[in-house]
Amino acid sequence: MTRLTSTRLADGRELIYFDDAGSPEREPSLLEDHRDLPPRAEPGEVRYDTLSGEWVAVAAHRQSRTHLPPAEQCPICPTTSRNASEIPAPDYDVVVFENRFPSLGPAVGRIPAAPAWGTAGPAYGRCEVVSFTPSHTGSFAELGETRARTVIEAWSHRTEALSALPGIQQVFPFENRGADIGVTLHHPHGQIYAYPYVTPRAASLGAAASRHFDASKGRESLTSSILNAERQDGSRMVLESGHFSAYVPFAARWPLEVHLVPHRQVPDLAALSGEERDELAHVYLELLKRVDALYPTPTPYISAWHQAPLDAALRPSGHLHLQLTSPRRAADKLKYLAGSEAAMGAFINDATPESAAERLRAVAGDSVTRGRETAHTLPEGAST
Helix, strand or coil: CCEEEEEECCCCCEEEEEECCCCCCCCHHHCCCCCCCCCCCCCCEEEEECCCCEEEEECHHHHHCCCCCCHHHCCCCECCCCCCCCECCCCCCEEEEECCCCCCCCCCCCCCCCCCCCCEEECCCEEEEEECCCCCCCCHHHCCHHHHHHHHHHHHHHHHHHHCCCCCCEEEEEEEECHHHCCCCCCCEEEEEEECCCCHHHHHHHHHHHHHHHHCCCCCCHHHHHHHHHHHHCCCEEEECCCEEEECCCCCCCCEEEEEEECCCCCCHHHCCHHHHHHHHHHHHHHHHHHHCCCCCCCCEEEEEECCCCCCCCHHHCCCEEEEEECEEECCEECCCCHHHHHHCCCCCCCCHHHHHHHHHHCCCHHHHHHHHHHCCCCCCCCC
16 A cells, blocks of 8 residues: 655645555654745635636736756755755655645635626635656656556545545646646646636536436436447547546547546546556556657647546536647647637647547557556457
8 A cells, every 4th residue: 555644844835745555654854844934825816707707816926936947956856955845855756745836725715606797715725746756857657557556546645635625626636748838847747736616627528527417317427428439439549458448539629639538437536446546557657658659759748637526516427537638749840729729719630530549559669568468458359
């Protein structure tokens, strides 16, 4: 089992070490943060946009956050005598801590329930950083399966804990990877946002999911229906295993877009069984390796875990899945959101989903294939 050790940083923020299975207990003296940090700022603000019916967070304090520091000043490398970082310990496996410059929080609570023009309130919520490795270089795809499994355990633990906080309506683990995506730290890491409202994208997907779920009288989720259709068609499938399948969606918006879906309808990562989490560590690594094999240099991407909102009207129809997207449309070209996409939300894809899926199937390397065959037995007819 993954070993958890919770502590507090000098300004009161929570930090949790998630150590790989079999790791020894941490030495208490190495958990103390000796920095002299200023008190935490009050939450920013959320404002209600009556034109769209959406909440907007205003976080002016984030203008001073750390931006692409040199390796010797990285805030999420282990602490050394020359760099007193956010991680007091001299080494770690995976660590999760509250962001020093959060978009939401640190206070939690409920935002106004009946907003109108001019409605504003504290930006309640929680923003956490998830460091995947103590190494400053590399990527998630380069982690071993044991370490990837530890990250999944961290995501699951934090999903359950954050979902229980007052006022939280949605928990969103994600990774922004690559300078072309706009990362502010090179160190391999992700984030988790706990929102006090259902985000616009989740509300849109949730409404469609609810309609399908109600029409089927609760017998089938919309995500299950789509997965079944994609598996029967086959032309956009990327990989299949015992508990998960990945495909390029029929109406993909981005030049590279892959959805990874558990075969069993579960609302979030916390609801996955131990066996499903074990397999996810393997399958997710395989998918990321294929994404990186498409071009000579690492592929920039956003890895977004869509979990069911906590809203009682949306949660029953929710079905956990990953949406991994990249703006890269060629080795030296990126897709930028221009007028149609940015202003109207009407996407125009420069590549067919079928061709993207074919490329992802074709780049399955020998090491990837060997790892899959050793760790799991795929069902008959599975895509490789």
